[in-house]
Amino acid sequence: MTFPALLDSLETHKPALLNKHPSEPSPGRDLSRKRRKLHDVVVNTNDATRGLYTDLETPESINPKPARINEAAGVSTGSDADSPSPYQRHFDIDSCPVEPSAAATTLVHSVLGRITVSDLCSLPILQAGPTSRPSTDAAVVEPTLPSRTSLSGKLDSTSPEINTVLAHHLANYADVIYANTSQTAREDLRRSICSHAVRHLMITRRLILRNNEKIAKLSKNKEKTSEQTSGTEEEDPEKDQGFARPKVLFILPTRNSCYEVVDVIVRLAARESQENRTRFDKEFGPNGLDKPFPNSKPEDFKSFFRGNSDDMFRIGIKLTRKTVKLFSKFYSSDIIIASPLGLKAAMGGTDKSVNDIDFLSSIEIVYVESADALLMQNWDHVESIFANLNRIPTDQRGCDIFRIRQWYLDGQASSFRHTVISTAFLFPEVNSLVSKYCRNHSGFIKFHDICPGQLSPHIPQVFTRIPSSSPPGDPDVRFDHFTTVTLPHWRDSGMLTKGGILIFLSSYLDFVHLRNYFVKAGESVGEVSEYSSTSAVARARAHFKSGRHKILLYTERAHHFRRYKVQGVLHIFMYSIPANPTFYGELIGFLRDNIASGNTTLEDAKAHAIFTQWDALKAERVVGTTGYDEMKRSDEGKCVDFEFP
Numbered sequence: 001m002t003f004p005a006l007l008d009s010l011e012t013h014k015p016a017l018l019n020k021h022p023s024e025p026s027p028g029r030d031l032s033r034k035r036r037k038l039h040d041v042v043v044n045t046n047d048a049t050r051g052l053y054t055d056l057e058t059p060e061s062i063n064p065k066p067a068r069i070n071e072a073a074g075v076s077t078g079s080d081a082d083s084p085s086p087y088q089r090h091f092d093i094d095s096c097p098v099e100p101s102a103a104a105t106t107l108v109h110s111v112l113g114r115i116t117v118s119d120l121c122s123l124p125i126l127q128a129g130p131t132s133r134p135s136t137d138a139a140v141v142e143p144t145l146p147s148r149t150s151l152s153g154k155l156d157s158t159s160p161e162i163n164t165v166l167a168h169h170l171a172n173y174a175d176v177i178y179a180n181t182s183q184t185a186r187e188d189l190r191r192s193i194c195s196h197a198v199r200h201l202m203i204t205r206r207l208i209l210r211n212n213e214k215i216a217k218l219s220k221n222k223e224k225t226s227e228q229t230s231g232t233e234e235e236d237p238e239k240d241q242g243f244a245r246p247k248v249l250f251i252l253p254t255r256n257s258c259y260e261v262v263d264v265i266v267r268l269a270a271r272e273s274q275e276n277r278t279r280f281d282k283e284f285g286p287n288g289l290d291k292p293f294p295n296s297k298p299e300d301f302k303s304f305f306r307g308n309s310d311d312m313f314r315i316g317i318k319l320t321r322k323t324v325k326l327f328s329k330f331y332s333s334d335i336i337i338a339s340p341l342g343l344k345a346a347m348g349g350t351d352k353s354v355n356d357i358d359f360l361s362s363i364e365i366v367y368v369e370s371a372d373a374l375l376m377q378n379w380d381h382v383e384s385i386f387a388n389l390n391r392i393p394t395d396q397r398g399c400d401i402f403r404i405r406q407w408y409l410d411g412q413a414s415s416f417r418h419t420v421i422s423t424a425f426l427f428p429e430v431n432s433l434v435s436k437y438c439r440n441h442s443g444f445i446k447f448h449d450i451c452p453g454q455l456s457p458h459i460p461q462v463f464t465r466i467p468s469s470s471p472p473g474d475p476d477v478r479f480d481h482f483t484t485v486t487l488p489h490w491r492d493s494g495m496l497t498k499g500g501i502l503i504f505l506s507s508y509l510d511f512v513h514l515r516n517y518f519v520k521a522g523e524s525v526g527e528v529s530e531y532s533s534t535s536a537v538a539r540a541r542a543h544f545k546s547g548r549h550k551i552l553l554y555t556e557r558a559h560h561f562r563r564y565k566v567q568g569v570l571h572i573f574m575y576s577i578p579a580n581p582t583f584y585g586e587l588i589g590f591l592r593d594n595i596a597s598g599n600t601t602l603e604d605a606k607a608h609a610i611f612t613q614w615d616a617l618k619a620e621r622v623v624g625t626t627g628y629d630e631m632k633r634s635d636e637g638k639c640v641d642f643e644f645p
Contacts, residue, residue, distance in 0.1 A: 086171050086172045086173060087173075087200070087203050089172070089442075090172070090173040090416065090418075090441075090442050091173075091364075091405070091416060093407070094406045094407065095406060095407050095410055095412055096407060096412045096415035096416065096439075096441045097441050104116050104117065104118050104444075104446075105117055105118075111161045111162065112161065112162060112165060112447065113447070113448065113450055114448040114450075115445060115446060115447055115448065116445070116446040116448065117443070117444070117445045117446075118174075118443035118444050118445075162447075165445070166178070166189065166192065167192070169445050170192060170193065170196050170420070171196070172442060173418045173440070173442045174418075174440065174442045174443045174444055174445060175418065175419045175420070175434070175438050175440045175442075175443070175444035175445070176419075176420045176421070176444070176445055176446075176447075177420075177421045177423075177426075177430070177434060177444065177445070177446040177447065178420070178421065178422050178423070178447045179423050179424065179425055179426045179446075179447050179448055179449035180422075180424070180447065180449065181424050181425065181449060181450075183300065183303050186369075186370070186422045186424075189420075189422050190260075190261065190264070190367075190369060190422070191264055193365075193367045193420050194261060194264040194265055194268060195268060196365070197248045197250075197265075197335065197365050197367070198265060198268040198269060198319075200247065200248070200364065200365055201247060201248065201319060201334050201335075204240075204247060204364075207240045208240050208241065211237070211238040211240050211403070214238070215237060215238075237400075237402045237403050238403065239403055239404065239405045239406060240403055240405070241362075241399060241400060241403045241404055241405065242361065242362025242364070242399070242404060242405065242408050242413070243358070243361040243362050243392070243393045243397075243399050243404060243408060244331060244358060244359055244360075244361050244362045244393065244397060244399065245331060245332060245333065245334065245362070246316070246330060246331070246333050246334065246335070246336050246359050246360070246362065246363060247334060247335075247362060247363065247364045247365065248334065248335040248336070248363070248364070248365045248366075248367075249335075249336050249337075249338075249360070249363045249365070249366045249367070249389075250335065250336070250337040250338070250367050250369070251338065251339070251340060251343070251366070251367070251368045251369065251374070251382065251385065252337060252338070252339060252369050252370075253304075253311060253339060253369065253370045253373040253374055253377065254304070254305075254307075254308065254309045254310065254311055254339070254373075255283070255284045255307070255308040255309070255310045255311075255313050255339075256284070256286075256306060256307030256308050256309060257369060257370070258284055258313060258315065258337050258339075259280075259284040259285055259307060259308065261337060261369075262280065262284070262315075262317070262326070262337065265317065265324070265335065266324050269319055269324050271319070271320070271321075271322055271323050271324045272322045272323065273322060273323045273324075274323065274324045274326065275323050275324070275325040275326060276325070276326040276327045277326060279326070279327065280315070280326045280327070283313075284308060284313070284315075285307070285308065286307045286308060287308070290306055290307050293305075296563075296565055297563055298563065298582070298586070300582060301563050304370070304373060311339045311341055311342075311377055312339060312341050312342050312345075313338065313339050313342045314336070314337070314338035314339070314342035314343055314345075314346050315327055315336075315337050315338070316328040316329060316330050316332070316333030316335070316336055316337075317333055317334060317335040317336075317337065318332055318333050318334055319334050319335075330346070330359040331358075331359055331397060333359075336359070336363075339377075340374055340377060340378060340379075340381035340382050340385060341377065341378065341381055343381070343385055344381040344384060344385065347360075347384070347385075347388060357388040357391060358393035358394060358395060358397060360385075360388055360389050360390070360391070361390060361391055361392065361393045361408075361413070362390070362408065362413065363389055363390060363417060364413075364416065364417060364418060365417070365418045365420075366386075366389070366417060366418070366419045366420070367420045367421075367422075368382070368419070368420070368421045368422065369422050370422060370423065370424070371421050371422065371423035371427075371430050372423045372424045372425055372427070372579070372580065373560075375427060375429060375430075375579065376556070376557050376560040376561070379429050382433065383429075383433065386433060386436075386437040387437070389414065389417065389437070390413035390414040390417055392408075392411055414437070414439055415439045415440065415441045416440070416441065417438075417440065418440065418442075419434075419437075419438045419440065421433075421434070423449075424449070424580070425449040425579070425580065425581065425617075425621060426446075426448060426449055426617055427579050427617055427618075428614070428617065434446070449621070451581075451620050451621045451624055451625045451628075452624055453581075453621075453622060453623050453624025453625075453626075453627060454581045454582070454584045454585045454588075454621070454622050455622065455623060455624070455627070455644050455645065456585075456588045456592075456607075456645075457645055458602065458645070459588060459591055459592070459602065459605055459606070459607060460605070460606050460607070460643065460644075460645075461588075461606075461607045461608075461609075461643070461644045461645075462606070462607070462608045462609070462641055462642070462643050462644075463608075463609050463610075463611060463619065463623065463631070463641070463642045463644070464481075464608070464609070464610045464611070464639060464640070464641050464642075465610075465611055465612065465613075465631065465634075465639065465640050465642070466478070466481050466610055466611075466612055466639050467612070467613075467636070467637050467638065467639070468612035468613065468614060471614050474612055474614055475507070475509065475510055475513070477612065478510065478575060478576070478610060478612075479510075479513060479514070479517075481610060481639075482514075482575065482610070483517065485639075486573070486608075486610075495571060496523075496550060496551075497550075498550075498570065499547050499549070499550035499551070499570070500544075500547070500550075500568055500569055500570030500571060500594075500600075501550060501551045501552070501570070501571045501572075501573060502544075502551075502552050502554055502566060502569045502571070502572050502573070502587075502590065503551060503552070503553050503554065503573050503574075503575055504554050504555075504556070504559075504572065504573070504574045504575060504576075504578065504587060505553065505554070505555050505556065505575045505576055506555075506556045506575075506576040506577070506578060506579060507576065508529060508530070508531075508555055508557065510575060510576065511527070511529055511553055511555050514553060514575065515527055515553055518551065518553075523550065523551060524548065524549050524550050524551070525549060525550070525551045525552070525553060526539075526540035526541070526543055526544045526549035526551070526552045526553070527540055527552070527553045528540055528541070528552065528553065528554050528555070528558050528564065528566075529553070529555045529557070529558050530555055530557035530558045530561060532558065537558075537562075537564070540552065541564065541566060541567070544566070544568050545567045545568035546568070547568070552566065554566065556578050556579065556580070556583060559578075559583055559586070559587075560580070560583075563586070565589075565590070565593070566590050567590075567593070567594070568594070568599070569590040569591055569593075569594050570591075570594065570599070570600050570604065570605065571605070571606050571607075571608070572587055572588070572590065572591060572606075572607040572608070573607075573608050573609075574587070574607070574608065574609035574610070575610065576610075576611070576615070576618075577609050577611050577615055577618040577619055577622055578618070578622075579618055581618075581621035581622055584622045587607070588607060591605045591607065609622075613636075616628070616632075619631065623642075623644065627644070
C-alpha cells in the first residue's frame with residue numbers, strides 16, 4: 001500500500017482521530033493532572049515514542065534550569081500563559097482558515113516608505129510610530145538561544161521602526177518580502193531569520209519531547225493498570241509532526257553566502273562540537289579564492305562575489321544535543337541550505353524518472369536570499385522548488401502518521417509555510433512567485449524598494465514607450481519596433497556607418513534573435529553574453545573599440561557576472577531596460593568615459609531605451625518614482641518619447 005493510500009484509509013477508518021485538535025481533551029483524560037517541570041521528567045524512548053525524532057535529547061538535557069512548559073507548544077506557564085504564543089497561533093490549529101483572502105493594502109509610511117500589507121497582518125503597529133513595541137516570542141522558554149535583540153541586532157540603525165516592524169512580522173510568522181538596496185540591511189535580515197529559524201526548531205523540538213514524555217508515561221501506566229483500564233478509551237496522541245524531519249529551507253545564491261549563514265546558525269545553536277567542519281571549510285570557505293578585486297569593480301560586485309562564488313551546492317544540517325552535524329542526509333536534517341541549481345539537481349533535475357521531493361514535504365520556514373541575484377542565475381529553478389514544496393509524500397519514511405498535524409494530512413501545509421524573501425529590488429518574477437505560491441494564513445508584508453532614479457544629469461537620455469497588448473507578445477513588439485523604426489533611423493542618420501553602438505539586452509532569447517537578424521543582414525556585429533568564452537569576449541571588445549564591429553550586443557547577465565568596462569561606446573541603445581538599476585548607471589558611465597577620453601562630445605553621446613507597460617518596475621527604478629508618475633499620465637496606446645534631462 002502506498003503512503004497516500006494509507007492516509008486515505010486513515011481518513012476512512014479513523015475520522016475522529018484525524019479531525020481532533022491536539023489541545024482538545026479526550027474522554028478519560030485527567031483534566032486535574034498538574035503540569036510537571038520538564039527538567040524533572042526522564043523520557044523512556046520506547047516503540048511508542050519512535051518516529052522522525054528518535055535521536056532527540058531528553059528534556060533535562062535541553063534546559064538545566066527549571067522551566068514550566070505549556071502542553072501545546074512550549075509556552076511558559078507564568079502570568080502570561082493564558083495568551084497563546086505566536087507559534088501556537090500560527091501552527092496549533094486544525095486547518096487553515098477558510099475565510100476569503102482579504103485584499104492587500106498598499107500605503108506610504110513616513111518611515112517605512114511604500115509597503116503592501118495584507119489585511120490579516122497587524123496594521124496598528126505600522127501606525128503607532130517608532131515607540132511601539134511588537135509582541136514577540138518572549139514567553140517561549142529557549143535557554144540555549146541568546147535573546148532575540150542580541151542575535152539579530154538592528155536591521156537599520158537609522159530606522160528603528162523598520163526593525164520593529166520586521167521583528168514583529170517574523171515573530172508572528174507572517175510572510176516578509178524585503179526589498180532594500182543596502183547590503184548591510186539585508187545581511188541584518190539574514191541574521192534575524194537565522195535566529196527565527198533556530199528558535200522555531202527549538203520550540204518544535206520541545207513540543208515533541210513533551211509529547212514523547214506524555215506518551216511514555218501513559219504507556220507505563222497502561223502496563224501497570226491494564227486490567228483496570230481495559231474498558232476505557234485510549235487517549236489520542238498529540239499532533240506535533242510533519243511527514244519529514246526537515247523544517248527549514250534556505251535558498252542562497254553562492255557557497256560563500258552558505259558559509260556565512262552556517263556560521264551564524266552554529267553560533268546560535270551553541271553546541272559543543274561540529275561534525276564535518278573541516279570538510280565544510282574546505283568546500284565552502286574562501287580557501288585562497290578570496291583574492292582582491294580590481295579597483296574598477298563596483299562595491300556591490302565585490303560584496304556578492306567575495307569568497308567562493310560557486311552556485312552549485314546543497315547541504316543538510318542536523319542539530320543534536322551536543323553537536324551540529326554538517327552534511328547530514330536530507331531526510332535526517334533539520335535545515336537544508338542549497339542553491340536553486342543544487343536543490344533542483346537533488347530533486348531529480350530534468351530526469352523525471354528520478355523525482356525525489358519528499359524531503360520538501362514538511363518545510364515550515366523558507367528563506368530566499370538575494371532574489372535579484374537568483375534572477376541572474378536561473379529563476380525557473382526557484383519556481384520549480386516552490387511548486388514542489390509541501391506536497392504529500394509518496395513514501396512514509398518512518399514518520400508516525402498518528403502524530404502528523406491535521407493540516408498536513410489535508411494538504412494545507414503551504415498555508416502554514418512562513419516565507420521570507422530578501423532582494424535588492426522587486427521584479428515581476430518575484431511578485432508572481434509570491435502571488436502563486438505564498439498563501440500564508442498569517443498574512444504578509446512587502447517592503448517596496450525606494451526608487452530615487454539613476455538618470456545622468458548631463459548626458460541626453462530618451463525613453464520610448466511602445467504599446468504592447470500582453471507580456472507573451474512583448475518580444476515580438478520590441479523586435480518589430482527595432483527593425484522598422486530604430487534601425488532604419490540609424491541607417492538614414494549615418495549612425496550605423498559611424499559605429500560605436502552598444503545594444504544592451506536583458507533576455508538571452510532576444511540576444512539570439514537580434515544576433516541572427518544582424519548576421520543574416522550582413523552587419524558587422526560583436527557579441528558578449530553569459531555564454532561567451534573569455535577569448536571571444538576579448539576579441540569582440542577589441543574589434544568594437546577599433547571600429548571593426550559597428551555594433552556590440554551585450555547581455556545583462558554578462559554584465560552581472562563580469563562587470564566589463566566597454567570602451568569605444570558612442571551610443572547606447574537599451575533594447576530592454578536593465579532589471580538592476582545600478583547597471584543603468586554603469587552603462588551611462590561607458591559614455592562618460594568616452595567623453596572624458598575625447599573620443600566623442602557631450603552633444604553626440606546619447607542613450608536611448610525602449611520599454612512597454614510591462615517594464616513599469618524597471619522604468620520606475622531608472623527614472624525615479626516621480627519621473628515615472630509623469631510618464632504614466634501620457635497618452636496610452638501610442639509610441640511616446642520622454643527626454644531627460
